[in-house]
Amino acid sequence: MFHRFIVTALAVGAACFLTLAGCANRNDSPSDAESAGASGNAQAEPSEVVVYTYDAFPSALEDLLVSHFGDQGTTVIVERFEDTGGLFAELLLTRDESPVDVVIGLDTTYLGHAIREELFQPYTPEALAGIPEDFVVDPLHRLVPFDYGNVVLNYDSELLPEPPATWEELTAPDLANSIVLTNPATSSPGRNFLLLTVMLFGEEGYLDFWERLRPNVLTVTAGWSEAYGLYTQGEAPIVLSYETSPVYHIAFEETDRYRNLVIEDAGYTQIELAGITAHSDNVAGARGVIEFVLSEQFQSEIPLNQFMYPVRVDVETPEAFAAVDRPSTVRYMSSERIEENFDEWLAAWEEVMRQ
């Protein structure tokens, strides 16, 4: 009996294998390109633009990109990598061999390194004129901003009816083991929060602050997902996240239990960037994609899909966003200063947190 099972298993296995191979192949080479091109849009030449992004990039935005350009006879192929780190490692590893034309979703963390490695080429999209200068972090426009949000703490109002209002109160002993943070070595919000403390307390003072904060930190997770998961499971009343995080719960779960905690009006502005790779072989198509990402149509889809703010000032944010607190100023550190000091700040911070 059993050997028959093995033979059948092998046969079915082989069949599955071929099917799998078939699936992957189909995904690799979408045939829409030819059909769309053949359908005869006179001016638009059939072309292909390859976009790299991170895994969490909303599929609604991908669909919008693909369908918008599909109508014009351009095939947009979106490739996803595990996270921004994985995406950037891929860019460094494959350099000019990879087929990528446009990268969407690097944040300011990677700006300095990306520029040093000359991964991107300058392009000034028309829409840039309508974007506040504060957000334009690369004066040569190799990477342009498309959305932003402030990194702040969030709190669970059911577990913590009276949240701390000052940094002093945040470090008070009654909040022992109450905060879940993300690691500056492995996550963007964690890194930006560390930078915020350097900006607020100075290079001399930030370690003292962390020394006082340490007893209140329950754990430091590697990534945002784990931290936020612990928080929504009720493991800790305070978590490091974004100012817009409560919007999700308001819009999709109809609860205002989870709120943000803008302490002393301070947050670190995280800006997400997009750019055209230096070796792109379809620069015209890539420019089209960048223009579209900054168009009113795309920008107005960002808030409820990405839970970030659009960079265009003429795009309104949905009602649910009105409920969340916001720091009044844009605040971030220059990438030169970060490049120069971050490793030292991180090492000193790790020393403090390890104790």
Next chain:
Amino acid sequence: MSSTAAGKGGIATIVVVAVLLFFLAAPIGALLMRVAGDGTVPAAHAVYRVLRFSLSQAIVSAGIAIVLAFPVAYAVSHYRFPGRRLIVAASMLPFVLPSIIVVVAMVAFFGRNGTVNRLFGMEANLVYSFAGIVLAHVYYNVSLAVRVLSAAWSGIDRRYGETARSLGDSRPGSFLRVTLPLLRPAVSTAFTLVFLYSFLSFGVVLVFGGVRYATLEVAIYREFFIDLDFRSAAVFAAVQLGFTVLFVAAFARSIHADRAGVARSDPRLPRLADASPATRLGMVLYLLIFAVFLGGPLATLIGRVAADPTVFRDLFVPRPGARSVEKIVRSTVPGVILRSVAIAFVSGTATFALSAWLALSHRGKGNRLFETTIFAPMGVSVVSVALGLRLLWEGIVPMGALVVVGQVVVTLPIVFRIVRAGVEELGDRFVQAARVLGASRFAVFRDVELPLLRRTFANAFAYAMALSFADITMVLGVGRGRIATFPVAIYRLIGFRSFDLAVALSVIYIGMCAALFLLIDATTERRSDR
């Protein structure tokens, strides 16, 4: 013994091992070529700190797992009692769960707001520390220790102990002087295996480790993907591989001494109900605590969604206004299930077939070099293999096939060990006898070995499938997010704050794994009892 047959087997083995090493070494080589010269060399004290933590937590985890496993192994190997088979079959579950589910379940049960703390009205910090990592590793591996110890224990002739006692030795004395020495090889096997799995741990440490604790695999991941410091990553990877090979070479005998088979339900065993009241009470209490320890975290997850079963419907039919699962996961749930099963089936079949062939053709030839080589993949950083495979063959080999190749390479050591243990236990006297009587080699395999090894084979096949099921590194690393399997879907749901949906999907996953194990256990048990 026919020398030509042995020679042929030897050459075949060499070929297979060479092919495997090629699939392992080529991607790593490709990766190293790309990154040569990039980055810095980590400070010696940083490497030392990571190594020290990897070693110390692995030793503590293995020690605790074995101590906890001892009484269960005793009960399983000495008594019949209701639920005995369930304990044995279900205890395989944690081992094949993706770490994200284990982490979620551990937090739900042992977390600050978890069941245990709420039950006792405490706020004890059980998971976010060194203790949490050890707890998770014990949770993962204790069933493995039970399996190894109970199989050995039921093989020990209890007349030794009885003789010692009839000669005047006390019960604890006979245990210490007679039983324990006889169990020593099994203890060493169990210790080595739990130690190795904990030493190479990744997912659990990534979440619970915080700033303070990182294993080598976590350090490799950080250097490679976060700091983009490829040379440092290579240093950590080399240290990890070096130490693994060292352990495997030193303990090759222990690793292969495991007899894989679970202690059979022997009708000659006394029933637990007939044991002395003290023994009965002690055993029942301990087994209950053990069942709660293993089952509690999963039960908490299941209880969570059982309270609101509509969440299962939401997995398939989106609730109006809510974000649909298809949008978040980028595949429908039936799609996830079918894809996972298809990949697991292909990958499991291939891994199993290779393992079986290697074990049969290598039977009776203990060779430290071979044993070390076949285990080398365990020490290789899985994320590095995934990335290397993609860099090397993407576009040439179809993506689905590449994922399967990666999974086969990294799961082979585990599956091979199971098959090999069964094959070695059977020995080759039946084969010799049948050959003498004129049966062809294939006929011997079909008519003699297969029926006798059915249980081992079924077990190994189930493991191979489940390990592929649980894999996330290869699927994401090679698949560029285009292939969504169970762990990928669960991870995406959690990332999108859809915690209850993630738990519901985890419960379906756990159900499928449990069904697989119970099915295999039920079919093989009944037939072999006949």
